[in-house]
Amino acid sequence: MMMLRLIAIIPALILALASIARAEPAPDINLGYFNKLAMNGYDVMTYWNDGDPKKGDPDIQAAYKGATWVFISDENRAAFMADPAHFAPQYGGYCAYAASQNAVADVDPFAWRIWNDKLYLNYSPKVRREWASDIDDNISKAEGFWPALLENQ
Template identity: 30%
Template sequence: MKTFITILLIAVSSTFFGQEYNLKQGYLAEGYDVVSYFSNRAEKGDKEFTTTHNAVKFKFSSKKNLDTFKSAPNKYIPAYGGYCAYALGTKGKRVAINPETFEIRDGKLYLFYNSWGINTFKMWQEEGAEQLKAKADKNWIKIKKEK
């Protein structure tokens, strides 16, 4: 089963290699409001409330969240450029995410792949989030150096 998951994750990620940020739909977090995650909600952003930070576009569900982001943007940017934290921890690969599958851990936003019966957030928890996070941190540094 793990081999199948690995193959599927690599296949899904193939279109995203070479990008420091996961910009599916043209926005980080697929256009979901990165501030809302910190209230334990995954909310779609609105084109009325957008901004660009470090050449990356973001959408927000409200002007309040847009202003909150602008006051401290680095606090809200997802770990690993918005790619799947589990895939970074297990294989060191950039994989797409489901923007409604997330975790706030130690004040940082982590996003996960969740589709076709595979929920990498559950796997992240079951296999040891702290160890996977440590591996993902190291793998992300390697990926950014290769760029």
């Protein structure tokens, strides 16, 4: 009886493992696990304006690169949409240090830095310190892996 149950379960396990192996590549823009918003729902312009990350208002949205971005004001939305490639974080909002290691990782919205007029996010404050120990070299490494590394995730 137990052997019949195991035999019945095996095809389901094989299908589950096959679906994991065919997983879609990571999206171009890092989307929050729970809200599916770019920047985990933070207004990207608050990083640029006053360096104090703030959650955006879900009623003030814009679409860019297939993702929904939210803002605290219509002015911030307009500023972003005037040059989204400039204001959007590097590496699609994934961790800059992970990208330098040929990997993809989520970010902490408070672990960030603007360097050479570009916004970079990191997994945590500790990881940001590691990334910042040699920013230029880490950026150079990440640029070598990006965006192809998304296809391998």
